[in-house]
Amino acid sequence: MKILIIEDNRDLVQVLSEGFAENGFDVDSAYDGIEGIGKIRSTDYDCIVLDIMIPGIDGYEVVEKAREEGKDTPVIMLTAKDSIEDRVEGLNKGADDYLVKPFDFRELVARINALTRRHSELKRPILNCGPLMLDPIARECKADGEIIPLRRREFDILELLMRFENQVFTRERIIAHVWKKEYDGTSNVVDVHVKYLRDKLRPFNLDVVVVTVRGVGYKVICPAYE
Amino acid sequence: MKILIIEDNRDLVQVLSEGFAENGFDVDSAYDGIEGIGKIRSTDYDCIVLDIMIPGIDGYEVVEKAREEGKDTPVIMLTAKDSIEDRVEGLNKGADDYLVKPFDFRELVARINALTRRHSELKRPILNCGPLMLDPIARECKADGEIIPLRRREFDILELLMRFENQVFTRERIIAHVWKKEYDGTSNVVDVHVKYLRDKLRPFNLDVVVVTVRGVGYKVICPAYE
DNA sequence: CCTCAATGATGAGGATCTTCATGGTGTCTC
DNA sequence: GAGACACCATGAAGATCCTCATCATTGAGG
Secondary structure, X not given: OEEEEEOOOHHHHHHHHHHHHHOOOEEXXXXXXXXXXXXHHHOOOOEEEEEOOOOOOOHHHXXXXXXXXXXXXXXXXXXXXXXXXXXXXXXXXXXXXXXXXXXXXXXXXXXXXXXXXXXXXXXXXXXXXXXXXXXXXXXXXXEOOEEOXXXXXXXXXXXXXXXXXXXXXEHHHHHHHHHXXXXXXXXXXXXXXXXXXXXXXXXXXXXXHEEEEOOOEXXXXXXXXX | OEEEEEXXXXXXXXXXXXXXXXXXXXXXXXOOHHHHHHHHHHOOOOEEEEXXXXXXXXXXXXXXXXXXXXXXXXXXXXXXXXXOHHHHHHHOOOOOEEEEOXXXXXXXXXXXXXXXXXXXXXXXXXXEEOOXXXXXXXXXXXXXXXXXXXXXXXXXXXXXXXXXXXXXXXHHHHHHHHHOOOOOOOOOHHHHHHXXXXXXXXXXXXXXXXXXXXXXXXXXXXXXXX
């Protein structure tokens, strides 16, 4: 299993390389877009881990170029937290999954495995829950083919819950994942955004999808399977 | 020079350790609060790099305990992006500086050097510019002793400019530092927040402190030295 | 000096997010 | 079943942030 890391932070590259090596991956690296493109051209990788903010050609263009040249190697993008929302077009250029910095290394490995496992079938991870569909890359949420415009918090919460369907998340864990900070124990932000989310799903008779688990937290269920 | 890293992400610990070693530091590490406290008790470090979100006892409590026990070793906190604002009290528990993840390794080294150099004199880095004073740890901005309430963006921009007084920052660099994303070239967010900032400084005749450098960006000057 | 174009400043409006207060609902005990 | 309590849902208001359109300023070239 051959992996290419394109990332200008050399320290991060070193950590990742060692981590991957421990996981039995064969690792190669590039420190900017030009070098990255070159390596993609000359070698067949099983997966590419690509930072967006790199010197010269940025990550989006790297994916685009790779795709134009017929490479369909799975690509996981690393992105800073705020870059997500306003880059939807860029995100559509062909990446298969993404991870927000700072991230958990185990999660990165999990996503690489998920992508390479199903490589050659459907790649981009689309989350489904009955008629509800969520595309984390396009950052789109649809029900019955109709786009439901979600705001950042709503989207992030729904994505988290849908990635682990039927698994309960405490407010702490939701805050930690979505807000990337610790829970002070008093705020009810999560509740409020869950309400917003339900309000938007209700017209599709889907608000039951987000279920309250009293005394614990929230989870997403797929009503079709009930 | 002996440094202790308290951080649960073992990969990050390894990167940092190696980086520090290259800089001639003697490195020790702990993976949670309890272990950290223990090591602080038993050893005299020159500096402690401390993540806030660690298992068990969190970073704030570690600093607090260390200070209660009379340790005045400089502490640099690592914090996720959103944790800043609503943790002012926690931040006041005795840390000397902080760094927002994801950060640049060179910046961490620079801050360690700054802290240890002036250890035993004034430690906590207070940024001054004539009558204007900014405390990044307390997240407070004062003029003539009076607190000027700044919002997140305003504070972050002012802090960046004041850390490098008289140095021009382009909108790109400001966006990269404060928003931690790349600049799309169209938005005028920076301009707007600079205006907000000036509006708040004007009552103190301090809006001239933030200077426009036409065609380039903004910088902070200290009018007293003119 | 005048004009034009580029650049920055500003005002207004709206989108999003958060907090707070209140009321409802489930759960436990007696 | 009634009451007490914890937990959750909701409405409303305000804080913060961002976009857009417009106006002012600056600098260059004629």
